[in-house]
Amino acid sequence: MSTTNASRPTLEQVARAAGVSKATASKVLNHRPNISAETRRRVEEAIEQLGYVPSTGPRETTALRKVNVVFDTLVNVYSMQVLDGIVAAGHTHDVEVIVDVLDSAGGRPNGPLSPGWIRQLATQGRAGVIVVTSELTPDQRDQMRAAGLSVVVIDPLNPLDDEVVSVGSTNFTGGLQATKHLLGLGHRRIAYAGGPPVSGASRERLQGYLSALSDDGIAADPALVLEEGFTFLAGLEMATTLLGLPERPTAIFAGCDASALGVLEAARRHSLRVPEDLSVVGYDDTYSALSTAPPLTTVRQPIIDMGRVALRTLLQQSRGERPDSHHIQLATQLVIRESTAALSGS
Template sequence: MRAGAGQRTTLAMVAEAAGVSLPTASKVLNGRGDVAAATRGRVEKAVRELGYVPVSGRRNTNQNRIVDLVFDDLVSPYSLEVLRGVTQAGAEAGVDVVVSRAPTGKAAEAANWAGKLKTGGREGLIVVTSELSLEQVEAFARAGIALVVIDPLNLPRVEVTSVGATNWSGGLTATEHLLSLGHQRIAFAGGPRQASCARARLHGYRAALEKAGTAADDSLVLHGAFGYPDGLEMGGRLLDLPKRPTAVFAASDATAVGVMEAARRRGLRVPQDLSVVGFDDTILATLATPALTVVRQPLPDMGRVALRTLLRLIDGESLDSHHVELATKLVVRDSTAAISGQGER
């Protein structure tokens, strides 16, 4: 049965009619060979009966659809975890994922970037922790390039589809954990001021202090890039204060490891003299000495959700929400402990 008047048949409708998953239906439409003949027959029958035609017209079934995955930093542990999730979901759906760094200069000009994507046969774009201009977003839309962003530094339009984690809740949970251990002088080694995820973590930190009746001290709140060098620098500034903190909530694992190194260089022990909490739960958290207490955000799941959401946009499906947040969770390891009374000086 075809869709009603004015209603476009989507791939999800084909999958439902054939009794298969959306990735399986996508594999059949893209000519993948790893689908049983009977299953392929059901999908092809549903395509004929429903009159399904992809948004961009029928593709050559000998070719997979192609999407771009763009990072501002390709080598960070955070990026590797997101990459793992996107590529796994892409393999399941029969989608080729092309990985690159965010363009700069003339290559980043809106019409130039969108044109290269279109010429290269890209149907969609996932952008991770990068800043996008309104002109770029509008150029992608004009070129018919679907867009999903993960942990964006900004959102030029509220309609831009984004995937993230419960950053405010994570900031609240991290700070409440340190308060429960008796810490009152808790610092925040944050991310870039313009990053929405960093602001949400800061707001969660402030909310926990306010809830506990602990006065916030602006001298204990610093901002920097999500990385080890900035963590080292912020940690040094915080630990050189006349009245230093007894605990630090860092806005990323790499930042937290930098803070821990700043403490080591000053002869301070973690967690005996300084408790530290990170955010992400990348491989750095378990490799650190001591192992890092963190707020875990499900980075591979964020990548998988981003890819699947992008495919829905490509197929013209409507979304229940333009923003998806996955739950964070506190993971207690060895870098936090009850206050010893030795922290302040």
């Protein structure tokens, strides 16, 4: 142990490299005010160059009772339901949940997932970080590991290595369920209005869609596959494009409920009735799926349970226990409501 400690860069070495006192280096590390921008820059550069990781010393049990959760945005129902699950699990396990939002970071140098933010969490003895539908880069992953922070990603936006624990739903199966439902109603021109192309969840749902078409002997039409985003506006834009085709789709499978709402709005603007003229399926079964007109047929993923499982798994890792699985997928279920119907004449 003494050899390991001796080989780690110290705060004194950081201060020496930056040409400041140890007290000044400590103030920068702990984000204290009244430090000039130039001094802060020199200290942060020295920290980066030396690979300094703050030593928090032996942690008390209570020091492991805070978890940071990073969202890309909170302005959607999906995020709020994930947070519901995390907070509920936090109450069960006596854990305080601290929320960070990338959208509101405003380009801050020590905003969520930045090196300074990660170092700060390490000094504060956090149990770890849950990242929700956001990109976790290899550098960020390595910095968290070096700082001793556990990490779990919910519906990761980018491919992760096998050592990063992720929580999601059976997205391929969900895509298969949605598309087979529409095929069973007689639809053949079925479009997919998906999330961003980098999203693993969206790509898996797309693969389920393509597999269902193939099983039914239908060749996928590239013009019917669009991938833009998991938002109302993205759904509106994709559906506007799809419904403007010379031969429009008779059904649209949207990659999430938010974009399905955009599809419904596009149908209204094209004077199309749902489901008489256009069938629509969403994905998530968020609260909003019941408030649409008509109520939305959708693939239910257990979003609240995903939040619960993510927190429970993070705490397992923080205790040094191996997680049950590095890629946890909870089962999906098709919920049939009133936004889908048999193709007219079929």
